[in-house]
Amino acid sequence: MEVCQGLMKPVDYDYKHGKVIIQFRCIKCGKTGINKAAPDDNLDRLLQKSQMG
Ligand SMILES: [Zn+2]
Numbered sequence: 428m429e430v431c432q433g434l435m436k437p438v439d440y441d442y443k444h445g446k447v448i449i450q451f452r453c454i455k456c457g458k459t460g461i462n463k464a465a466p467d468d469n470l471d472r473l474l475q476k477s478q479m480g
Pocket residue numbers: 429430431432433453454455456457458
């Protein structure tokens with residue numbers, strides 16, 4: 428569970444078994460986590476958006 432309420436920013440992604448695994452890192456405490464995404468999700472836009480924010 429997140430306790431610091433920091434923003435989980437997507438930092439990387441990987442493909443496993445045909446699925447996309449997005450890696451997140453909390454910008455406050457540095458805690459990492461992963462989340463599955465559909466292959467047709469717009470990852471470029473997701474990561475680009477995170478850089479802008
Ligand atoms: Zn945190």
